Amino acid sequence: MIDFYLNNPDNKLRNNLTNTILLKNDSLDYHKSLEGYLPTTLYKLNNLSSRLNIEELYVKDESKRFGLNAFKALGASYAIYKQLIIDPSISTFCTATDGNHGRAVAWSANRNNKKSIIYVPKQTTSDRIKAIAGHGAEVIQLDLDYEETCKYALEMSNKMNWKLLQDASWDGYEEIPAYIMSGYLTHFIEMEDSINSINTPNIDIVFLQAGVGSWAASCIWYYLNRYKLNKPKIVLVEPENSSGILQSLLSNKRITPTGNFDTIMAGLNCGIPSKSGWNIIKNGCDAALTISDEYAKKSMRSLFYPINDDKKIISGESGAAGLGGLFKLIEEEKYEQFREHIGLNSNSRVLVFSTEGDTDKKNFNSIIN
Ligand SMILES: Cc1ncc(COP(=O)(O)O)c(C=O)c1O
Incomplete structure (x- = not known):
């Protein structure tokens, strides 16, 4: 089973309904008006980045978002x-x-x-x-x-x-998913006083876990709209048994994936990618990779049991998947071409998102203990 795809995106945004809605975004003002709004924390894990032999590793922790344990x-x-x-x-x-x-x-x-x-x-x-x-x-x-x-x-x-x-679109149903994607922009804008600085981002690679791909597409859209060709490289990560985006990239069209959909990464266990998400992903993502549940578990544990004074982060099965993708690429020798394609090396500054906390406490505890 092929587990990755290296893309050569044209890095262009198309004029369509989704783009129009995203351009009119005012989500941060709206979210600030809600009781309980606080920007989520961006952690820099210095000890984990040293262990992985990369320059910097940032984790945006969405477990505290509105007290709901996920970014959604x-x-x-x-x-x-x-x-x-x-x-x-x-x-x-x-x-x-x-x-x-x-x-x-x-x-x-x-x-x-x-x-x-x-x-x-x-x-x-x-x-x-x-x-x-x-x-x-x-x-x-x-x-x-x-x-x-x-x-x-x-x-x-x-x-x-x-x-x-x-939260996914298809022919004739695009407006509401576009507003959902636009709402997601808030957490990329929240980083404009740190790593998403004005002309060039202070990061090189972003790892994004994908289900139907709406969230990943909103991130790609954000970085393309803000930095054009200076955008960071973007890698999508999916469960190996539920990989609609990888299989669509391999087929060069949006398809319902084959597979047994058996994964602990419940939030990523979807079918065909979102139509408008797919249109942005194929033109803007640099690579896609699938991971086993074991990598998701490893990533959850490494955030839960930090090295020395790194911050402890409670990250659920889907929440930790992006970091799981980084682990896989670094640990397995055979991904040399992949690492070169995205420029992953000892100088890399990497961003991942922990998109959920312990949303299934029973499962979480059995993995952590
Ligand atoms: C925790 C978590 N992370 C990531 C995603 C991926 O979002 P999308 O389905 O838009 O790709 C989901 C989707 O539900 C999720 O629950």
Whole structure:
């Protein structure tokens, strides 16, 4: 099974609805207006970077975001805010999710005194379901996989006149996912007083874990829009058994991946990539790589048990995947061409995001202990 792809992106942004919405972004002002907003912390792990023999390693820790243990509320809250400006009479928001996005929709709907109906696929664990229901949502588990659950949520929303708030786009459904992607821009803007400085970034490579690819695409869009050809190199990381983006890159078109979808990285366990996300990814990502669950575990443990005075970070299975990709590239000799392609060497300054905390406490504890 091929586990990586080296891309030669044209690094151009296309004029389309998603681009227009992203250009009009005002998410940071909106998020600042919410009670409990605080920028999340960017840690510099000096001892881990020395061990990995790279110059610098930064980790943006999203576990404290709005007290929700993941970054996803940045997107859902902003998209709901924009939808309610267009139509304040919306009574119910609906989505399909493997956990974090559903919790974010439930939290945001509840804050606006709206109902939420959240569909989850068969593999979603009870911890994750409870976390979503805790925000007043009706959570319905289906005996379907993630992609089928998305189709079901679409059908039910059309039938029941609910507003579908999906974090992936397809033909004819692009506006709401674009607002979600625009909401994600907040955490890249939060770093403008540190590593995302004015003319050139103070980092060389970014590792991004991907599910449907919306979040990774918003990051690529941000760096392309801000720095053009000076953008850092961007590597996407997916679970080896659920790799819609890698397989789409290998096929040169957006496809539903083959594989058994057996992974602990629940947030990344998706199907076909988002349409608008894919369009940005293929033109802007530099490489894609898949990792085994073992690398995700290793990365979780290395953040939980820091070296000397490095900061301890609680990072969940999907949250730690980007760093897992960096580990794999550094540890395995055979990726020499890959390392050269992205310029990964002892001078590299690398950014990863811990996109979730211990969102499934039982699993987290069994991996850490
Ligand atoms: C913790 C975490 N990280 C990363 C992602 C990837 O986001 P996307 O599905 O937009 O690729 C998700 C998606 O749910 C997630 O839950």
